[in-house]
Amino acid sequence: MKTKAWPALAELAQALESKTARALNPAVFDAIADRLESALAASDNAELATVAARLEDIARQWMASGSDAVRMALRGDARADDDLVSLFVAGRLAFAQNLAARALDRRADDAFYDLIVDPRYKAYICALLSGAKTGTQLAEIVEETVETVSRKLKGLEEAGVVRRRKSGQATLNLLTPAARLYAENRRLSPMGGHVVQAAVQTALMARSEHMPDHLQASPVLGPEPMGAG
Numbered sequence: 001m002k003t004k005a006w007p008a009l010a011e012l013a014q015a016l017e018s019k020t021a022r023a024l025n026p027a028v029f030d031a032i033a034d035r036l037e038s039a040l041a042a043s044d045n046a047e048l049a050t051v052a053a054r055l056e057d058i059a060r061q062w063m064a065s066g067s068d069a070v071r072m073a074l075r076g077d078a079r080a081d082d083d084l085v086s087l088f089v090a091g092r093l094a095f096a097q098n099l100a101a102r103a104l105d106r107r108a109d110d111a112f113y114d115l116i117v118d119p120r121y122k123a124y125i126c127a128l129l130s131g132a133k134t135g136t137q138l139a140e141i142v143e144e145t146v147e148t149v150s151r152k153l154k155g156l157e158e159a160g161v162v163r164r165r166k167s168g169q170a171t172l173n174l175l176t177p178a179a180r181l182y183a184e185n186r187r188l189s190p191m192g193g194h195v196v197q198a199a200v201q202t203a204l205m206a207r208s209e210h211m212p213d214h215l216q217a218s219p220v221l222g223p224e225p226m227g228a229g
Contacts, residue, residue, distance in 0.1 A: 033099045038177045115159050116183050123191070124152060125175070125183050128162065130190035132174040141191065 032055075039048040063074050073084035115121050123142040127133060133141070139149045153173055156162040161179040164171050175183065 029095055029098065033095065036099060040177075113182065115156060115161055116179060116188075117186060121152060121156060121161075122188070124149075124156065125161070125179070126188050126191040128173060128175045129180065129183055129188060132165075132167075132172040134170050134172060138173065 036048075036051070039051060063071055066074070069081055069084060072080040073088050076085070116125050124138060127138055127141045135146055135149050135153060138153070139146045142149065144152075153162055153164075157164065160176055162173050163176055164173055166172075
């Protein structure tokens with residue numbers, strides 16, 4: 001399994017090269033906590049093992065680049081400065097709390113197992129398995145009104161199945177790691193992975209007669225876009 005690159009770890013390494021923690025954006029630890037939480041929910045340990053080893057390597061480099069006083073504090077040396085030891089412990093506690101809070105925010109409760117396979121929500125889960133989507137995109141895929149979609153998404157979010165994040169002016173809905181893993185284990189099939197733009201759909205329609213029968217019947221072609229032809 002090829003492990004995805006973690007930009008947050010690259011930023012840590014760059015700060016190490018500059019030999020100053022001031023160059024490090026505090027939000028980098030939020031990003032690491034998010035990715036760690038996802039790796040912990042993954043079906044195998046490959047990515048988690050890789051990032052654990054990388055973090056250990058970076059931690060050793062940070063320790064090696066610090067002053068004697070910092071290294072003593074990191075090692076828990078009895079001669080270490082009390083303020084430095086307190087800061088080190090506070091940092092570890094803060095990150096642990098950050099990770100726990102983010103995991104709790106995404107953790108589905110017992111009800112979510114039933115919601116994922118509930119016929120009323122199954123189409124939503126399958127649609128979100130193919131990627132994050134806005135409420136309007138979901139409404140188009142599941143063929144329900146935006147109001148109905150909004151109401152159901154609220155229920156899924158409260159149960160820990162769905163979470164939301166901002167992307168510019170849009171609000172995207174996506175499955176929590178636990179919900180995605182459970183849906184994949186139940187072998188639910190993704191649907192509505194993308195919306196074909198009118199120009200692309202028109203081009204496909206113009207060439208459809210030269211396509212094999214099974215491609216001509218594809219829902220991607222669908223009805224001819226308005227204004228085409």
